[in-house]
Amino acid sequence: MDMGSNVCVIVGFGPGLGAAYAEVFQNDGYDLALLSRSGAEFEGNKDNNTSMKAYACDAGNPESLRNALMSAQSDLGKIEVVIYNADLAQFGTLDDVSEVEFEQSWRVGALGLFTSAKLLGPQMAERGSGAIIVSGATASLRGNVWTTAFAPSKSAQRVLANALAKQLGPKGVHVAYLVIDGVIDTADTRTNFAPNEPDEFFINPTRIAETALMLAKQDKSAWTFELDIRPFGEKW
Amino acid sequence: MDMGSNVCVIVGFGPGLGAAYAEVFQNDGYDLALLSRSGAEFEGNKDNNTSMKAYACDAGNPESLRNALMSAQSDLGKIEVVIYNADLAQFGTLDDVSEVEFEQSWRVGALGLFTSAKLLGPQMAERGSGAIIVSGATASLRGNVWTTAFAPSKSAQRVLANALAKQLGPKGVHVAYLVIDGVIDTADTRTNFAPNEPDEFFINPTRIAETALMLAKQDKSAWTFELDIRPFGEKW
Amino acid sequence: MDMGSNVCVIVGFGPGLGAAYAEVFQNDGYDLALLSRSGAEFEGNKDNNTSMKAYACDAGNPESLRNALMSAQSDLGKIEVVIYNADLAQFGTLDDVSEVEFEQSWRVGALGLFTSAKLLGPQMAERGSGAIIVSGATASLRGNVWTTAFAPSKSAQRVLANALAKQLGPKGVHVAYLVIDGVIDTADTRTNFAPNEPDEFFINPTRIAETALMLAKQDKSAWTFELDIRPFGEKW
Amino acid sequence: MDMGSNVCVIVGFGPGLGAAYAEVFQNDGYDLALLSRSGAEFEGNKDNNTSMKAYACDAGNPESLRNALMSAQSDLGKIEVVIYNADLAQFGTLDDVSEVEFEQSWRVGALGLFTSAKLLGPQMAERGSGAIIVSGATASLRGNVWTTAFAPSKSAQRVLANALAKQLGPKGVHVAYLVIDGVIDTADTRTNFAPNEPDEFFINPTRIAETALMLAKQDKSAWTFELDIRPFGEKW
Numbered sequence: 040m041d042m043g044s045n046v047c048v049i050v051g052f053g054p055g056l057g058a059a060y061a062e063v064f065q066n067d068g069y070d071l072a073l074l075s076r077s078g079a080e081f082e083g084n085k086d087n088n089t090s091m092k093a094y095a096c097d098a099g100n101p102e103s104l105r106n107a108l109m110s111a112q113s114d115l116g117k118i119e120v121v122i123y124n125a126d127l128a129q130f131g132t133l134d135d136v137s138e139v140e141f142e143q144s145w146r147v148g149a150l151g152l153f154t155s156a157k158l159l160g161p162q163m164a165e166r167g168s169g170a171i172i173v174s175g176a177t178a179s180l181r182g183n184v185w186t187t188a189f190a191p192s193k194s195a196q197r198v199l200a201n202a203l204a205k206q207l208g209p210k211g212v213h214v215a216y217l218v219i220d221g222v223i224d225t226a227d228t229r230t231n232f233a234p235n236e237p238d239e240f241f242i243n244p245t246r247i248a249e250t251a252l253m254l255a256k257q258d259k260s261a262w263t264f265e266l267d268i269r270p271f272g273e274k275w
Numbered sequence: 276m277d278m279g280s281n282v283c284v285i286v287g288f289g290p291g292l293g294a295a296y297a298e299v300f301q302n303d304g305y306d307l308a309l310l311s312r313s314g315a316e317f318e319g320n321k322d323n324n325t326s327m328k329a330y331a332c333d334a335g336n337p338e339s340l341r342n343a344l345m346s347a348q349s350d351l352g353k354i355e356v357v358i359y360n361a362d363l364a365q366f367g368t369l370d371d372v373s374e375v376e377f378e379q380s381w382r383v384g385a386l387g388l389f390t391s392a393k394l395l396g397p398q399m400a401e402r403g404s405g406a407i408i409v410s411g412a413t414a415s416l417r418g419n420v421w422t423t424a425f426a427p428s429k430s431a432q433r434v435l436a437n438a439l440a441k442q443l444g445p446k447g448v449h450v451a452y453l454v455i456d457g458v459i460d461t462a463d464t465r466t467n468f469a470p471n472e473p474d475e476f477f478i479n480p481t482r483i484a485e486t487a488l489m490l491a492k493q494d495k496s497a498w499t500f501e502l503d504i505r506p507f508g509e510k511w
Numbered sequence: 512m513d514m515g516s517n518v519c520v521i522v523g524f525g526p527g528l529g530a531a532y533a534e535v536f537q538n539d540g541y542d543l544a545l546l547s548r549s550g551a552e553f554e555g556n557k558d559n560n561t562s563m564k565a566y567a568c569d570a571g572n573p574e575s576l577r578n579a580l581m582s583a584q585s586d587l588g589k590i591e592v593v594i595y596n597a598d599l600a601q602f603g604t605l606d607d608v609s610e611v612e613f614e615q616s617w618r619v620g621a622l623g624l625f626t627s628a629k630l631l632g633p634q635m636a637e638r639g640s641g642a643i644i645v646s647g648a649t650a651s652l653r654g655n656v657w658t659t660a661f662a663p664s665k666s667a668q669r670v671l672a673n674a675l676a677k678q679l680g681p682k683g684v685h686v687a688y689l690v691i692d693g694v695i696d697t698a699d700t701r702t703n704f705a706p707n708e709p710d711e712f713f714i715n716p717t718r719i720a721e722t723a724l725m726l727a728k729q730d731k732s733a734w735t736f737e738l739d740i741r742p743f744g745e746k747w
Numbered sequence: 748m749d750m751g752s753n754v755c756v757i758v759g760f761g762p763g764l765g766a767a768y769a770e771v772f773q774n775d776g777y778d779l780a781l782l783s784r785s786g787a788e789f790e791g792n793k794d795n796n797t798s799m800k801a802y803a804c805d806a807g808n809p810e811s812l813r814n815a816l817m818s819a820q821s822d823l824g825k826i827e828v829v830i831y832n833a834d835l836a837q838f839g840t841l842d843d844v845s846e847v848e849f850e851q852s853w854r855v856g857a858l859g860l861f862t863s864a865k866l867l868g869p870q871m872a873e874r875g876s877g878a879i880i881v882s883g884a885t886a887s888l889r890g891n892v893w894t895t896a897f898a899p900s901k902s903a904q905r906v907l908a909n910a911l912a913k914q915l916g917p918k919g920v921h922v923a924y925l926v927i928d929g930v931i932d933t934a935d936t937r938t939n940f941a942p943n944e945p946d947e948f949f950i951n952p953t954r955i956a957e958t959a960l961m962l963a964k965q966d967k968s969a970w971t972f973e974l975d976i977r978p979f980g981e982k983w
Contacts, residue, residue, distance in 0.1 A: 208508075246493075271496070
């Protein structure tokens with residue numbers, strides 16, 4: 040088998056959802072390229088003969104992100120799946136958010152997806168296969184008091200994904216957007232964001248990653264562009 | 276094992292998508308109750324020891340539909356999954372559509388879902404499990420020149436499903452809506468609706484049913500209410 | 512001037528928003544046909560030489576509504592503007608709402624609009640002018656725990672209006688939908704629904720009616736189909 | 748009367764819609780600050796004793812835009828209405844659009860609105876009055892093949908406006924978004940974009956500006972955040 044024929048890059052690897060994507064895609068046999076600010080590595084499951092490499096980059100800096108993606112392809116082979124999970128998750132009102140923060144939020148949320156698609160979309164289209172799956176949020180659909188920077192960033196990201204889906208879909212490349220509505224269960228959210236909430240308040244990140252894997256494998260005669268994900272106990 | 280613990284009712288069984296739901300859920304081990312106007316039976320796969328029964332009813336007539344659902348429960352056991360697939364798919368402009376047709380479209384599309392949920396929702400909520408999955412359409416989101424009757428019916432159906440999801444979700448019952456965007460591959464659509472289109476024009480109904488099965492089995496910490504489905508070659 | 516050339520019918524006249532529509536359109540010079548269950552009359556402003564007649568009918572009963580609309584045309588002349596304001600505003604969960612109530616909510620909210628458009632749309636299209644303006648609600652966009660009947664009714668109404676707009680617009684008939692988001696200031700809501708809320712909690716119905724009048728007079732080179740209306744203090 | 752109590756700034760003045768805003772707001776008695784790349788002046792109507800000044804700036808450059816807005820306030824008085832009309836209207840596929848263009852489109856469409864709101868929103872909120880009205884587009888709602896840069900920019904702009912509306916509304920500042928759906932009638936679109944289309948194909952920019960003026964004067968008990976505008980002959 041062609042080494043590197045099954046490479047998944049996770050842009051925005053880290054504890055929580057990033058790690059869940061890594062675990063689920065690795066268990067399914069994907070080689071992993073893990074991109075993060077720090078270049079963090081993943082413990083993972085070493086038993087299934089997949090390859091894995093970590094790269095440090097800034098998703099909001101096109102040159103930095105391009106270099107990491109090209110290194111990953113050079114090391115592991117053609118990228119088949121992009122999980123775009125980079126996000127500053129910066130919250131604040133008009134008073135709180137500076138112009139620099141407003142820009143940085145957009146750079147990591149939207150520009151980095153553009154950079155990834157600009158580099159990898161054409162080669163996926165040429166092969167007639169591939170998937171670009173984006174971790175989105177309800178903020179992509181509407182603004183709110185605390186999402187002065189976050190909502191415009193996610194909204195640009197979602198509509199870019201929509202434009203990409205319409206361009207790349209007919210060429211066999213599946214672009215999909217997850218509207219994640221709720222608080223993901225991580226060490227950080229359990230401790231800091233919602234210390235007193237019951238289990239059912241949280242979304243299990245592994246379950247999100249399983250839905251992303253389903254999308255990556257969905258037959259092209261019946262593709263999903265967008266789906267929402269929330270815990271059953273969520274008020275919405 | 277408790278007989279009837281795994282019963283799936285398909286409201287609106289028939290060739291095409293109805294048969295695909297039957298095939299996919301039966302292959303996964305569900306007993307089937309098939310409701311249709313004619314009481315049509317399903318050839319199916321007899322090898323996996325599932326039960327199957329067909330019932331004639333009018334989904335737009337509450338008494339008729341209730342009777343069929345109660346017969347199914349009496350014959351097969353508690354219903355665990357409802358696939359709501361009934362639909363008149365009536366197209367026409369304001370000039371074409373009569374008041375009777377406008378009403379009938381709503382009765383089969385929206386009232387029948389209400390009847391089903393009114394009967395089965397509370398018992399699912401009491402058990403803390405179950406799924407109600409609805410075959411929807413893009414017309415649920417907007418009206419158009421030819422959808423004077425169809426769009427209002429699908430829109431009422433979608434928003435009812437949304438109300439049900441918010442009421443029954445916290446009790447462990449998963450309500451989900453499929454926005455099917457495109458022409459399903461059936462003998463009828465191939466012959467009459469789109470005789471000259473290539474394969475990639477059509478949605479494979481089995482793939483839709485597989486996505487519905489995924490929803491029926493989705494973990495409740497990360498439920499999807501709504502997703503779209505379209506063939507990769509679709510313009511949208 | 513041709514008598515009856517400026518007739519506005521208000522389907523669903525009553526205290527609150529219905530009366531505000533009557534006041535604002537009468538002050539602008541429209542003759543008024545006021546349709547309500549009880550046939551209630553309107554005090555109004557008698558100084559501007561407009562005509563006004565009240566008719567009792569059930570907007571959810573096609574024959575009753577058609578008869579009232581035809582009587583109004585016979586008495587006052589061709590109807591130029593339809594304000595569709597009929598609504599049962601029935602709230603309740605799946606447990607609370609009966610099939611009869613679910614149907615009745617749809618009949619008054621959606622079927623009555625269809626009946627009105629079926630009768631008056633073609634003659635407006637033939638003249639190349641006219642407006643159909645619908646009092647909608649946020650419930651037209653999503654369901655909720657308490658809107659099991661109301662949301663599907665408003666959603667069908669909105670999408671029907673959308674279909675009508677696309678059919679009748681190119682023929683010079685303006686169809687528009689008001690997404691009213693908030694509690695309208697009436698004797699009833701002040702006393703029963705929200706007795707302790709400050710003024711800024713409520714929407715002034717006269718201001719809604721003024722926006723409807725603006726829509727009725729909007730130039731056809733730049734028509735609005737949909738707009739939302741809410742008080743500045745509303746959380747949304 | 749306090750000089751400058753009625754100042755309207757148009758960010759993105761130019762022929763077509765910018766000039767229509769200038770004409771309509773000046774005729775209503777507003778003093779005008781016209782911001783554009785070139786610092787173009789406006790002929791206008793000199794008879795109603797309004798003031799008018801033009802400023803050259805780059806709406807995508809926060810410092811440049813801030814300087815122009817502060818000069819306008821220093822020259823004319825406190826800004827009461829912001830018409831945000833800046834837009835690169837850059838169209839192209841993923842292959843056509845460069846990272847620089849993708850960024851520039853966002854800077855002018857979304858960052859410039861943030862800069863304007865960051866500078867002027869707090870002072871409007873302190874006074875308890877003011878309006879920020881944004882020239883939007885259907886591309887704010889969805890991406891398409893040709894809108895790889897344009898749609899994400901407009902989408903970020905719309906959702907930012909939505910966040911601003913929720914923050915500034917309760918303080919008496921009206922934020923509104925116009926979803927302009929169609930081709931505006933200008934010398935340029937008539938000649939280059941759609942030379943063979945009939946009059947009814949185009950939106951009259953003066954009619955858009957009149958709707959914007961209506962929004963600027965709408966009573967705060969019944970504010971509109973969003974409305975669509977399209978010519979009656981438009982297919983949608």
